[in-house]
Amino acid sequence: MKVCVNCFFDKELKGFISSSSEIGDCAVCESKNQPLLDVSELFDFFQELVDNFKIDENGMPIGSKIQSNWSFFSSHGSANKILNYVLPNLQTEVISSNINVEYTDDIIENYDHWEILKEELKWKNRFVINIERLEELGWDGFFNTQFKLSKETPLFRARLHHQSGMVVYKTEEMACPPKEFASGGRANPSGIPFLYLSDNPETILYEVRAS
Structure with missing residues (x-):
């Protein structure tokens, strides 16, 4: 069986098929003058795909399952034609597109x-x-x-005064805010306090918009 780019909606497969030098009419979706690829070259891909499913009478047909989750094929018709050809050639108990399946x-x-x-x-x-x-x-x-920080790694925090000329905050006043004062931001939801630190003093000054 030969398939073409118009049989699929998946961009990676379309790109792989479009690199084929064989041009012709597709018997699956009936597109004319398209790059064609023997579907057997996609067996390894389909094997990995099918390995994600198991037969389950309470599930849905594998063709519909794939389409409803990923819109992998260009149409249900193309999905059924291709799967009914491919599945019997794979190591799986799912041998047709209308067998009900569920994820493993x-x-x-x-x-x-x-x-x-x-x-x-x-x-x-x-x-x-x-x-x-x-x-x-x-x-x-x-x-x-990924980074692992040791206890010896120096970390910095900045905190703005509401009035100029005030004495600097004490160390114990530089912890994260109480939950009742923790407003929502880019990295935390409202009411969940976090202590934001940096290993770069310039970064913390920038973050608090210090002048």
């Missing part, structure tokens, strides 16, 4: 953890502090840059 337990578990993390970041804590949980899920690999 690992996918559902990761999704549930993401929903919890999302709600925490939106309403409770704008900083990810449960690093152990991220490491268990393997999500720590998404962070390209």
